[in-house]
Amino acid sequence: MARRVNRANTRRPRSGCSGLGTLVFLLLVVGAIVGWPIYLDSHGTSASGVVTEKLESVRIHFGEWYRRFEIVAAYSIPGQPLQRHASCDVDEKTYDSIHQGNTVEVHYFANLLNQPFLPATHLSPCTAMASISWNEPVMRRVVVALGGLFVLLFLWRFLRMRIAAWLLLPWLCFCVAYLGVPRAEPEPEHPVSTTATVESVATITTFGDTHTSKSIPLAHPYQIVRLKYVPSGMDAPVIAIDKVDAGSLPDLQEGQSAKIVYDAEHPRVGRLEGGTRSFPGHTLLVVTLCCVALTVVIVIFGAVGEFFRLIRWGRRQ
Secondary structure, eight states, rough: OOOOOHHHHHSSOOOOHHHHHHHHHHHHHHHHHHHHHHHHHHHHHHHHEEEEEEEEEEEEETTTEEEEEEEEEOOOOOOSSSSSSEEEOOOHHHHOOOOOTOOEEEEOGGGGGSSSSSEEEEETTTOTGGSOOBBBHHHHHHHHOOOHHHHHIIIIIHHHHHHHHHHHHHHHHHHHHHHOHHHHHHOSSSSEEEEEEEEEEEEEEEGGOOOOOOEEEEEEEEEEEEEEOOOTTTTSSSEEEEEEEEESSOOOTTTTTEEEEEEESTTTTTTTTTTOOOHHHHHHHHHHHHHHHHHHHHHHHHHHHOOOOOOOOHHHH
């Protein structure tokens, strides 16, 4: 007679180190991003560089915007006739304090300059965190959303509270509304009037600015406008972002001049004059109705499944 194989004993044991290994790998990656510039500064060859260019850019993605500040410096290597250029990202305060022609310190590894895989130069004003394109309000909302998820997972997996699993659906609806619903840009607290150039106009017609067949159309679209102007007391233009209801400023297009109001203490906070901003409330209503409808459908499916489960249980009795 053939022996019966105990399937329970043939199962491969779960690897309890997979999660720990992933965490260690992520920590090593973060450590490399932060530690490599420090190593460059301490062991690289030092040279004097001159700032040749300053670049401020704003990227618009999924209905939100992310700002980047970059400086470029020229430096010379002994024995080489041509100058080299190095660039890096800096924070807003550093960017505004640096001007073209200023001197910065450059650290480099000469034997790594011709390879594309590893940064071979580092400028003294640069920081690792500045390389991340920031939108502070968005980042704060992401932290709040992830914090709620960690709390629910802790209650569910470690404290064995089953109700925490049911709370994942309300958390998901909260995240969609909290992270996805657009917000109007802040109003200048110390208003100064000026004229700006409209650099770009992006019209958002779907929730989250997704162009798929399953995206949610907005009954009240809005526009993300990129504005460029030189604030009083500054020698270089800055970029501000404003959001207005589509059509509230007729004929708004790239390249035209527009009257704006900006904050004297925070010159990158600017608003178009005359635009309306009712889109956050309309979008929140649409998202809330969709979340309610999704919750009702899931509850109905759960109730139907529980009903048939009770019927099967009754037949077995």
